[in-house]
Amino acid sequence: MAHYDLVIIGTGSGNPLVTPDFADKKVAIIEKGVFGGTCLNVGCIPTKMFVQAAEVARSARESSRLGVDASVQHVRWSDIRERVFGRIDPIALGGREYRERGSEDGNTTVYSGHARFTGDHSLRVDGYDEEVTGDQIVIATGARPVIPAVITDSGVPYETSDTVMRIADLPSSLVIVGGGFIALEFAHVFSSLGVDVTMVLRGERVLRHADDDVSQTLTNAVENQWTLVRNAELTSAGHGADGVELALSDGRTVNGDLLLVATGRRPNTDDLGLENTGVEVRPDGRVVVDEYGRTGVDGVWSLGDASSPFQLKHVANAEERCVAHNLVHPNDLRPFPHDVVPSAVFTHPQVATVGMSEAQARAAGHDVTVKVQAYGATAYGWALEDTSSICKVIADKETRKLLGVHFVGPDASTLIQPAIQAMSFGLAADEMARGQYWIHPALTEVLENALLGLEFPPHDA
Numbered sequence: 001m002a003h004y005d006l007v008i009i010g011t012g013s014g015n016p017l018v019t020p021d022f023a024d025k026k027v028a029i030i031e032k033g034v035f036g037g038t039c040l041n042v043g044c045i046p047t048k049m050f051v052q053a054a055e056v057a058r059s060a061r062e063s064s065r066l067g068v069d070a071s072v073q074h075v076r077w078s079d080i081r082e083r084v085f086g087r088i089d090p091i092a093l094g095g096r097e098y099r100e101r102g103s104e105d106g107n108t109t110v111y112s113g114h115a116r117f118t119g120d121h122s123l124r125v126d127g128y129d130e131e132v133t134g135d136q137i138v139i140a141t142g143a144r145p146v147i148p149a150v151i152t153d154s155g156v157p158y159e160t161s162d163t164v165m166r167i168a169d170l171p172s173s174l175v176i177v178g179g180g181f182i183a184l185e186f187a188h189v190f191s192s193l194g195v196d197v198t199m200v201l202r203g204e205r206v207l208r209h210a211d212d213d214v215s216q217t218l219t220n221a222v223e224n225q226w227t228l229v230r231n232a233e234l235t236s237a238g239h240g241a242d243g244v245e246l247a248l249s250d251g252r253t254v255n256g257d258l259l260l261v262a263t264g265r266r267p268n269t270d271d272l273g274l275e276n277t278g279v280e281v282r283p284d285g286r287v288v289v290d291e292y293g294r295t296g297v298d299g300v301w302s303l304g305d306a307s308s309p310f311q312l313k314h315v316a317n318a319e320e321r322c323v324a325h326n327l328v329h330p331n332d333l334r335p336f337p338h339d340v341v342p343s344a345v346f347t348h349p350q351v352a353t354v355g356m357s358e359a360q361a362r363a364a365g366h367d368v369t370v371k372v373q374a375y376g377a378t379a380y381g382w383a384l385e386d387t388s389s390i391c392k393v394i395a396d397k398e399t400r401k402l403l404g405v406h407f408v409g410p411d412a413s414t415l416i417q418p419a420i421q422a423m424s425f426g427l428a429a430d431e432m433a434r435g436q437y438w439i440h441p442a443l444t445e446v447l448e449n450a451l452l453g454l455e456f457p458p459h460d461a
């Protein structure tokens with residue numbers, strides 16, 4: 001048996017838990033895959049590197065409306081791919097080597113294998129004879145793609161976000177099942193690089209859980225870029241003339257060279273031996289934790305996609321910072337900051353969101369004031385020749401505070417930051433609009449004008 005002060009399962013957001021506080025302690029790090037987890041290897045970072053190449057291609061294709069007749073002559077997929085993984089793969093390798101050497105921050109031992117609990121504080125790792133035990137154990141095992149049974153049962157080949165970025169050659173056509181974050185980002189990447197993309201949706205719109213104006217504006221924008229197959233219920237998948245053929249319940253069929261499945265992600269908690277512990281799991285697979293990351297078993301914690309209601313890296317990082325503190329400060333616990341959580345989808349156009357949709361704000365009983373501001377009605381919107389992008393702000397008339405802010409348009413993920421700041425620090429919307437300068441004619445004037453369009457009662461009313 002090998003006993004440790006701290007055992008970390010998963011090296012995504014779990015890896016930085018080895019703080020200087022553990023310099024004199026024994027730490028075990030268990031990882032069944034490559035070091036660095038989803039974000040570094042198959043998630044945020046590589047996707048955005050592909051998105052950047054896609055943006056360049058898309059700009060060239062759309063340049064004529066500005067009077068510049070550029071075009072995309074050739075896409076060197078293998079060079080695009082190598083730029084991404086030539087940078088990322090060495091980082092993952094270096095991370096493993098650093099921890100295997102014991103690292104400078106603590107006395108770390110790496111176990112390369114799949115971990116399963118055998119009791120509340122004990123684990124077995126595939127490939128190792130000894131049992132691993134820990135005073136404190138952190139479950140940071142992340143999530144993985146969910147594949148509908150109709151596809152797995154059919155035996156057709158398919159890609160997921162884990163594999164599609166490493167394909168040998170660009171296909172001429174790609175069928176994507178799903179209309180969420182991952183589907184939208186890859187549809188942008190592949191369609192911009194010249195692939196004929198078809199997106200299969202269960203409903204009418206992409207990103208259907210977003211604010212209605214956001215979802216509708218985005219749907220209108222993307223249907224000019226790739227084909228949307230709406231209200232689709234998959235009944236079977238098989239080998240078609242081109243590659244893959246999906247059959248839908250109403251008799252329609254969808255064909256493509258390659259199939260990408262992007263239908264959500266499930267926490268990696270089902271093959272973790274948790275049934276041998278007192279750790280509880282929700283029906284959707286998330287470990288039950290309190291606001292400090294504590295499971296029901298004393299000394300066993302969880303963070304990130306394994307337990308969080310948000311499958312986002314900035315949230316996993318924030319939770320990691322809390323758990324890193326809480327592990328060594330049992331009498332001064334820090335809660336997870338889950339109040340103002342933004343997100344962005346790096347599709348074309350970008351989408352960024354913080355806070356409630358209009359429907360959620362109304363359902364929560366707020367007396368709301370709402371403004372939908374077109375980019376095209378601002379000076380930089382003219383420069384962009386923009387006709388469809390929006391910023392939507394929702395505020396509470398009584399408190400004057402922002403309840404939700406949403407962008408669909410260029411630079412959405414950057415433009416939303418002042419709104420995140422205002423909501424995080426409780427700044428009133430009218431004070432935010434007029435209490436500071438907004439650089440003219442920067443694109444931030446979209447947010448300024450949106451705020452100015454909100455209607456509040458006079459201050460002395």
Ligand SMILES: Cc1cc2nc3c(=O)[nH]c(=O)nc-3n(C[C@H](O)[C@H](O)[C@H](O)COP(=O)(O)OP(=O)(O)OC[C@H]3O[C@@H](n4cnc5c(N)ncnc54)[C@H](O)[C@@H]3O)c2cc1C
Nearest residue numbers: 010012013032037038043044115141142304305311312313
């Ligand atoms: C394609 C894609 C794009 C994304 N883009 C963004 C983005 O732009 N912005 C954003 O905020 N979020 C994005 N996300 C989400 C983000 O990547 C995740 O929320 C985040 O990486 C989760 O971190 P984590 O530490 O919880 O899990 P992970 O990083 O997944 O780490 C879990 C680790 O645990 C290991 N593991 C699992 N089970 C075991 C076991 N039993 N034994 C040993 N090891 C185990 C895994 O191998 C993995 O290395 C994206 C996700 C995907 C898939």
Ligand SMILES: NC(=O)c1ccc[n+]([C@@H]2O[C@H](COP(=O)([O-])OP(=O)(O)OC[C@H]3O[C@@H](n4cnc5c(N)ncnc54)[C@H](O)[C@@H]3O)[C@@H](O)[C@H]2O)c1
Nearest residue numbers: 148178179180181182183262263264265311312344345346
């Ligand atoms: N930029 C980012 O921050 C970013 C990027 C990628 C992923 N992520 C994170 O990863 C998570 C997972 O991404 P995702 O796109 O897989 O999930 P998602 O929840 O965003 O979208 C899933 C999509 O699949 C559809 N779907 C679900 N089951 C289906 C079925 N059986 N048949 C057909 N369609 C089905 C849903 O209607 C939805 O359109 C995201 O929710 C997000 O938290 C974040």
